[in-house]
Amino acid sequence: MRGLLSRVIPAVLVFTMPSLVFAGDLAANDYVGVTFWIISIAMVASTVFFLVERDRVNPKWKTSLTVTALVTLIAAVHYFYMRDVWVATGDSPTVFRYIDWLLTVPLLMIEFYFILAAVTAVSVGIFWRLLIGTLVMLVGGYLGEAGIISAMLGFIIGMAGWIYILYEIFAGEAAQKSESCGSAGAQMAFNACRTIVLVGWAIYPLGYLLGYLMGAADAASLNLVYNLADFVNKIGFGIFIWAAAVTDSEESA
Numbered sequence: 495m496r497g498l499l500s501r502v503i504p505a506v507l508v509f510t511m512p513s514l515v516f517a518g519d520l521a522a523n524d525y526v527g528v529t530f531w532i533i534s535i536a537m538v539a540s541t542v543f544f545l546v547e548r549d550r551v552n553p554k555w556k557t558s559l560t561v562t563a564l565v566t567l568i569a570a571v572h573y574f575y576m577r578d579v580w581v582a583t584g585d586s587p588t589v590f591r592y593i594d595w596l597l598t599v600p601l602l603m604i605e606f607y608f609i610l611a612a613v614t615a616v617s618v619g620i621f622w623r624l625l626i627g628t629l630v631m632l633v634g635g636y637l638g639e640a641g642i643i644s645a646m647l648g649f650i651i652g653m654a655g656w657i658y659i660l661y662e663i664f665a666g667e668a669a670q671k672s673e674s675c676g677s678a679g680a681q682m683a684f685n686a687c688r689t690i691v692l693v694g695w696a697i698y699p700l701g702y703l704l705g706y707l708m709g710a711a712d713a714a715s716l717n718l719v720y721n722l723a724d725f726v727n728k729i730g731f732g733i734f735i736w737a738a739a740v741t742d743s744e745e746s747a
């Protein structure tokens with residue numbers, strides 16, 4: 495039954511999702527529109543991949559892969575909508591982008607908690623601190639991008655939230671738990687994911703800085719940067735977790 499479900503659900507996703515929204519008229523020279531398209535499809539494909547691969551790993555890793563699949567599923571749906579906004583208007587789909595981030599970034603953060611919880615005893619404090627850091631980062635960024643507060647103030651608040659997250663995973667309780675957990679697989683996933691949060695996530699504030707604070711990037715460049723960043727930070731992030739889950743499951747088999 496469960497094996498069947500894990501095949502039926504992805505199949506339903508693949509066939510229904512593209513029809514969720516009306517595909518606008520994509521111009522051949524609209525490169526940003528093309529990246530919106532490619533990434534929507536990549537998100538659907540990754541969702542199927544993570545759900546099917548879930549069958550292969552040790553039970554303690556299944557939740558991590560489920561969450562990874564949810565991240566790419568939520569992003570896939572938003573990408574279909576964002577692509578249509580972009581193709582139809584040429585404007586940044588800021589609201590859809592932030593709704594997507596508001597849902598997916600906390601899920602990505604929860605992964606750190608699940609990775610550790612799979613192999614050792616962890617306090618829920620880690621979960622709450624990462625969640626709060628995420629909310630501060632995103633709310634600050636949104637208020638700045640939407641022009642509700644100054645772009646500079648939004649940037650400062652957003653940076654403060656991100657730095658707080660980095661502290662937790664590089665030096666705080668989460669980092670200490672990872673060092674002492676005694677599982678090579680979990681440490682591999684933890685270290686890969688926190689490198690993504692440091693390096694991959696840096697692309698977003700950079701885009702914001704160039705676009706809103708220096709006026710050096712137009713809407714097209716900003717969206718291109720955000721799109722490529724999402725590809726690395728959602729799909730790449732998931733691939734690292736998947737690799738750690740498979741390696742660890744084979745070692746303990």
Ligand SMILES: *C/C=C(C)/C=C/C=C(C)/C=C/C1=C(C)CCCC1(C)C
Binds near residue numbers: 648
């Ligand atoms: C899947 C989507 C992800 C991983 C989105 C991540 C977004 C960020 C790390 C955004 C960070 C920002 C700052 C650190 C300061 C300026 C405002 C933001 C929101 C662009």
